[in-house]
Amino acid sequence: MTTLEIVGGRVLRPDMTVERADVLADQETGDILAVGDVPGGDETLDATGGLVIPGLVNAHTHVAMALLRGYADDKPLHDWLREDIWPIEGVLEPDDVRAGAELGLVEMIRSGTTGFCDMYFDVGEIVDAVDRAGLRARVGYGSVTVGKDEEAAREELETGLRVAQEYDGAADGRVSTAFMPHSLTTVDGEELDEFVPQAREAGVPIHTHANETTGEVEPIVDEHDERPLAYAVGHGLLEDRDFIAHGTHCDESEIELLAERGAGVVHCPASNMKLASGIAPVQAMCDAGVAVGIGTDGAASNNDLSMFDELRDAAMVGKLAAGDASAVDAPTAFGMATAGSAAVAGFDAGRIAEGKNADLAVVDLDRAHLTPHHDLVSHLVYAVTAADVRHTVCDGRVLMRDREVLTLDADAVRETAERRARAAVDRAES
Ligand SMILES: CSC[C@H]1O[C@@H](n2cnc3c(O)ncnc32)[C@H](O)[C@@H]1O
Numbered sequence: 001m002t003t004l005e006i007v008g009g010r011v012l013r014p015d016m017t018v019e020r021a022d023v024l025a026d027q028e029t030g031d032i033l034a035v036g037d038v039p040g041g042d043e044t045l046d047a048t049g050g051l052v053i054p055g056l057v058n059a060h061t062h063v064a065m066a067l068l069r070g071y072a073d074d075k076p077l078h079d080w081l082r083e084d085i086w087p088i089e090g091v092l093e094p095d096d097v098r099a100g101a102e103l104g105l106v107e108m109i110r111s112g113t114t115g116f117c118d119m120y121f122d123v124g125e126i127v128d129a130v131d132r133a134g135l136r137a138r139v140g141y142g143s144v145t146v147g148k149d150e151e152a153a154r155e156e157l158e159t160g161l162r163v164a165q166e167y168d169g170a171a172d173g174r175v176s177t178a179f180m181p182h183s184l185t186t187v188d189g190e191e192l193d194e195f196v197p198q199a200r201e202a203g204v205p206i207h208t209h210a211n212e213t214t215g216e217v218e219p220i221v222d223e224h225d226e227r228p229l230a231y232a233v234g235h236g237l238l239e240d241r242d243f244i245a246h247g248t249h250c251d252e253s254e255i256e257l258l259a260e261r262g263a264g265v266v267h268c269p270a271s272n273m274k275l276a277s278g279i280a281p282v283q284a285m286c287d288a289g290v291a292v293g294i295g296t297d298g299a300a301s302n303n304d305l306s307m308f309d310e311l312r313d314a315a316m317v318g319k320l321a322a323g324d325a326s327a328v329d330a331p332t333a334f335g336m337a338t339a340g341s342a343a344v345a346g347f348d349a350g351r352i353a354e355g356k357n358a359d360l361a362v363v364d365l366d367r368a369h370l371t372p373h374h375d376l377v378s379h380l381v382y383a384v385t386a387a388d389v390r391h392t393v394c395d396g397r398v399l400m401r402d403r404e405v406l407t408l409d410a411d412a413v414r415e416t417a418e419r420r421a422r423a424a425v426d427r428a429e430s
């Protein structure tokens with residue numbers, strides 16, 4: 001057994017208290033062995049002046065869209081996808097997806113994110129990049145059938161199933177999968193009826209965008225005379241390991257349904273604000289017992305992948321939505337971005353405790369903007385930024401030490417991404 005010890009810092013415990021402690025991780029199993037006074041490890045990470053926190057989990061993103069950051073802004077979802085994003089995605093090559101994924105992964109590691117859920121295409125490129133970068137991920141192929149003939153539509157869904165089976169357990173078990181029909185309006189009900197049972201048979205959960213905009217809710221209500229999440233249940237969705245992205249426009253009956261069925265929701269506050277999609281009723285979901293995580297969505301609608309920005313946005317907009325400054329308080333917001341997101345993603349992470357995955361980050365507290373130390377959970381939500389992350393660890397392996405990413409060549413990744421992004425734009429616009 002080889003071990004990693006993280007010494008000299010303070011540790012955020014699952015009950016949101018902070019104590020002076022060291023952490024010992026088993027690098028073979030990738031688990032936390034002990035928290036407290038620990039024996040010396042084979043490898044040491046110095047956390048002096050820092051706070052050891054569970055790694056953040058980005059429960060809904062499209063990591064390769066880092067390549068499209070800043071390509072198209074200031075439009076609502078429907079126009080943004082159809083006028084800008086889908087046309088350029090149509091000319092992306094597998095190497096572009098690889099370059100975008102690596103760029104996004106560098107940004108995640110540098111902002112203390114250790115796990116994420118991803119929906120995209122060319123998933124093999126993303127899995128390879130995750131394998132090399134060292135993070136944990138649940139991935140899937142986003143099947144879109146709207147506007148496609150029967151054969152192409154079938155191929156989309158078959159690819160979704162094949163990808164979910166092929167990559168489950170990849171990267172030494174750090175990669176898991178889901179079947180991912182893109183949304184309730186871009187895949188139709190009869191298609192779900194045929195393919196959802198096959199996903200159940202394959203034993204993978206199902207992840208889809210749902211209730212993101214009123215423009216997605218209205219056609220379902222008009223055509224089927226029921227709310228979208230009742231419609232989803234009617235087509236076999238929303239079992240207990242399933243999770244939806246956004247859930248912006250969920251009414252009370254849908255919040256109840258999610259809680260009853262144990263399906264998760266990934267709140268994406270920045271994307272919802274930027275695309276003016278709406279404000280999700282997150283406090284009401286938490287009060288009803290819905291499993292809620294947080295995600296950035298893609299970097300083209302955010303425009304970054306920092307979960308620190310996201311959880312601050314979640315707290316701020318949660319208060320505004322509830323008309324109550326005590327809504328989505330700091331422990332709730334931080335819990336959603338760690339244990340909440342991990343539960344939604346199906347990761348045994350998000351808490352620093354013996355037996356949990358050793359997925360951690362160390363935040364440097366000796367900074368002017370983090371002084372004084374009245375309440376460190378408050379700082380994590382309202383004051384810490386990505387640049388305050390000193391070390392990042394996933395599965396007991398150090399991915400970033402003293403802000404140097406060890407698993408990917410960050411400069412080369414940035415250069416490749418810049419070059420491939422320009423070439424993709426040239427192809428899309430020629
Ligand atoms: C076909 S793979 C996934 C697909 O989703 C697109 N996408 C990015 N952001 C959003 C969003 O907020 N709602 C719906 N779809 C989104 C992405 O561009 C890919 O085409």
Ligand SMILES: [Zn+2]
Pocket residue numbers: 060061062209245297298
């Ligand atoms: Zn999305």
